[in-house]
Amino acid sequence: MQDRQRIVNAVYHSYARCRLNNTVIDDFYRYFLASSPKVAAKLKNTDLEMQKHLIDHAIRHMVLFFDNPSVITVAKMMAIAKSHAKSAMNIEPELYRLWRDAWLRALADNDPHFNPELAGQWRAVVNHTIATLIALYDECSPATRQEPDKCPNAT
Numbered sequence: 828m829q830d831r832q833r834i835v836n837a838v839y840h841s842y843a844r845c846r847l848n849n850t851v852i853d854d855f856y857r858y859f860l861a862s863s864p865k866v867a868a869k870l871k872n873t874d875l876e877m878q879k880h881l882i883d884h885a886i887r888h889m890v891l892f893f894d895n896p897s898v899i900t901v902a903k904m905m906a907i908a909k910s911h912a913k914s915a916m917n918i919e920p921e922l923y924r925l926w927r928d929a930w931l932r933a934l935a936d937n938d939p940h941f942n943p944e945l946a947g948q949w950r951a952v953v954n955h956t957i958a959t960l961i962a963l964y965d966e967c968s969p970a971t972r973q974e975p976d977k978c979p980n981a982t
Contacts, residue, residue: 831893833948834893834951834952835890835952837945838890838949840940841940842886842887844937844939844940845934846883848937852879852882852933853879854932854933854936855929856875856879858933859925859926859930862928862929863925865919885903885907888900888903888904889952889956890952892959893952893955893956907960908960908964908966909963911964912963912964912965912966913965919964920964924957926953927950927953927954927957931946931950934949
Protein backbone atom coordinates (compact mmCIF):
# COMPACT_ATOMS: atom_id res chain seq x y z
CA MET A 828 0.00 0.00 0.00
CA GLN A 829 1.33 3.42 -0.93
CA ASP A 830 2.27 5.79 1.86
CA ARG A 831 -0.41 8.34 0.94
CA GLN A 832 -3.09 5.65 0.89
CA ARG A 833 -1.87 4.33 4.24
CA ILE A 834 -2.22 7.84 5.67
CA VAL A 835 -5.72 8.23 4.26
CA ASN A 836 -6.83 4.88 5.66
CA ALA A 837 -5.41 5.73 9.07
CA VAL A 838 -7.11 9.13 9.29
CA TYR A 839 -10.44 7.81 7.96
CA HIS A 840 -10.46 5.12 10.65
CA SER A 841 -9.39 7.65 13.26
CA TYR A 842 -12.21 10.01 12.35
CA ALA A 843 -14.72 7.15 12.36
CA ARG A 844 -13.62 6.21 15.89
CA CYS A 845 -13.88 9.84 16.99
CA ARG A 846 -17.36 10.23 15.61
CA LEU A 847 -18.62 7.27 17.66
CA ASN A 848 -18.78 9.29 20.88
CA ASN A 849 -20.01 12.41 19.05
CA THR A 850 -17.84 14.88 21.02
CA VAL A 851 -14.80 15.41 18.79
CA ILE A 852 -16.20 18.50 17.09
CA ASP A 853 -17.44 19.98 20.38
CA ASP A 854 -14.03 19.37 21.89
CA PHE A 855 -12.36 20.90 18.83
CA TYR A 856 -14.40 24.10 19.11
CA ARG A 857 -13.76 24.32 22.85
CA TYR A 858 -10.00 24.13 22.23
CA PHE A 859 -10.09 26.36 19.16
CA LEU A 860 -12.12 29.10 20.82
CA ALA A 861 -9.80 29.06 23.84
CA SER A 862 -6.66 29.18 21.67
CA SER A 863 -6.72 32.91 20.99
CA PRO A 864 -8.90 35.97 21.56
CA LYS A 865 -8.68 36.51 17.80
CA VAL A 866 -10.32 33.12 17.16
CA ALA A 867 -13.08 33.83 19.66
CA ALA A 868 -13.69 37.22 18.01
CA LYS A 869 -13.85 35.68 14.52
CA LEU A 870 -16.42 33.11 15.67
CA LYS A 871 -18.40 35.43 17.95
CA ASN A 872 -21.47 35.64 15.71
CA THR A 873 -21.18 32.16 14.22
CA ASP A 874 -23.99 29.65 14.55
CA LEU A 875 -21.84 26.92 16.10
CA GLU A 876 -24.49 24.23 15.67
CA MET A 877 -24.53 24.87 11.92
CA GLN A 878 -20.75 25.19 11.91
CA LYS A 879 -20.41 21.74 13.51
CA HIS A 880 -22.21 20.20 10.54
CA LEU A 881 -20.08 22.19 8.10
CA ILE A 882 -16.83 21.17 9.77
CA ASP A 883 -17.82 17.49 9.70
CA HIS A 884 -18.39 17.80 5.96
CA ALA A 885 -15.17 19.81 5.48
CA ILE A 886 -13.07 17.23 7.36
CA ARG A 887 -14.21 14.54 4.95
CA HIS A 888 -13.39 16.73 1.96
CA MET A 889 -10.03 17.60 3.49
CA VAL A 890 -9.10 13.91 3.56
CA LEU A 891 -10.32 13.43 -0.02
CA PHE A 892 -8.40 16.55 -1.07
CA PHE A 893 -5.22 15.01 0.32
CA ASP A 894 -5.83 11.65 -1.30
CA ASN A 895 -7.19 11.90 -4.81
CA PRO A 896 -9.49 14.88 -5.13
CA SER A 897 -12.45 14.77 -7.43
CA VAL A 898 -13.76 17.85 -9.21
CA ILE A 899 -16.36 18.17 -6.43
CA THR A 900 -13.71 18.05 -3.69
CA VAL A 901 -11.53 20.63 -5.45
CA ALA A 902 -14.57 22.87 -5.89
CA LYS A 903 -15.37 22.50 -2.18
CA MET A 904 -11.81 23.43 -1.19
CA MET A 905 -11.86 26.42 -3.53
CA ALA A 906 -15.17 27.56 -2.04
CA ILE A 907 -13.65 27.30 1.44
CA ALA A 908 -10.59 29.23 0.24
CA LYS A 909 -12.82 31.93 -1.23
CA SER A 910 -14.90 32.27 1.94
CA HIS A 911 -11.81 32.34 4.18
CA ALA A 912 -9.79 34.74 1.96
CA LYS A 913 -8.63 38.18 2.99
CA SER A 914 -11.49 39.77 1.04
CA ALA A 915 -14.18 37.66 2.73
CA MET A 916 -13.94 36.39 6.33
CA ASN A 917 -10.25 37.33 6.42
CA ILE A 918 -9.08 34.21 8.23
CA GLU A 919 -5.45 35.17 8.70
CA PRO A 920 -2.90 32.47 7.85
CA GLU A 921 -1.57 32.30 11.42
CA LEU A 922 -4.98 31.11 12.64
CA TYR A 923 -4.65 27.85 10.71
CA ARG A 924 -1.90 26.65 13.03
CA LEU A 925 -4.28 27.17 15.96
CA TRP A 926 -7.00 25.33 14.04
CA ARG A 927 -4.67 22.40 13.37
CA ASP A 928 -3.45 22.23 16.94
CA ALA A 929 -7.00 22.32 18.34
CA TRP A 930 -8.05 19.60 15.88
CA LEU A 931 -5.13 17.36 16.85
CA ARG A 932 -5.87 17.88 20.54
CA ALA A 933 -9.55 16.96 20.03
CA LEU A 934 -8.53 13.87 18.08
CA ALA A 935 -6.14 12.84 20.85
CA ASP A 936 -8.99 13.13 23.35
CA ASN A 937 -11.47 11.18 21.25
CA ASP A 938 -9.52 8.49 19.41
CA PRO A 939 -8.43 5.70 21.76
CA HIS A 940 -5.81 4.64 19.18
CA PHE A 941 -4.29 8.11 18.81
CA ASN A 942 -0.50 8.02 18.92
CA PRO A 943 2.44 10.05 17.56
CA GLU A 944 2.36 8.27 14.19
CA LEU A 945 -1.35 8.99 13.74
CA ALA A 946 -0.78 12.60 14.83
CA GLY A 947 1.81 12.90 12.06
CA GLN A 948 -0.59 11.40 9.53
CA TRP A 949 -3.35 13.82 10.51
CA ARG A 950 -0.84 16.67 10.43
CA ALA A 951 0.09 15.75 6.83
CA VAL A 952 -3.58 15.79 5.75
CA VAL A 953 -4.41 19.02 7.55
CA ASN A 954 -1.22 20.78 6.44
CA HIS A 955 -2.00 19.92 2.81
CA THR A 956 -5.30 21.80 3.04
CA ILE A 957 -3.85 24.63 5.11
CA ALA A 958 -1.13 25.19 2.51
CA THR A 959 -3.81 25.56 -0.15
CA LEU A 960 -5.91 27.96 1.93
CA ILE A 961 -2.89 30.10 2.77
CA ALA A 962 -1.73 30.13 -0.85
CA LEU A 963 -5.15 31.43 -1.90
CA TYR A 964 -5.59 33.87 1.00
CA ASP A 965 -4.63 36.91 -1.09
CA GLU A 966 -5.37 35.29 -4.44
CA CYS A 967 -9.12 35.13 -3.81
CA SER A 968 -9.48 38.87 -3.47
CA PRO A 969 -11.94 40.88 -5.59
CA ALA A 970 -9.11 41.92 -7.90
CA THR A 971 -8.25 38.32 -8.80
CA ARG A 972 -11.60 36.55 -8.67
CA GLN A 973 -11.99 36.98 -12.40
CA GLU A 974 -8.70 35.19 -13.00
CA PRO A 975 -9.58 31.47 -12.81
CA ASP A 976 -5.95 30.38 -12.55
CA LYS A 977 -5.53 32.45 -9.39
CA CYS A 978 -8.70 31.39 -7.55
CA PRO A 979 -10.51 28.59 -9.38
CA ASN A 980 -14.30 28.60 -9.02
CA ALA A 981 -14.19 31.90 -7.17
CA THR A 982 -16.25 33.96 -9.57
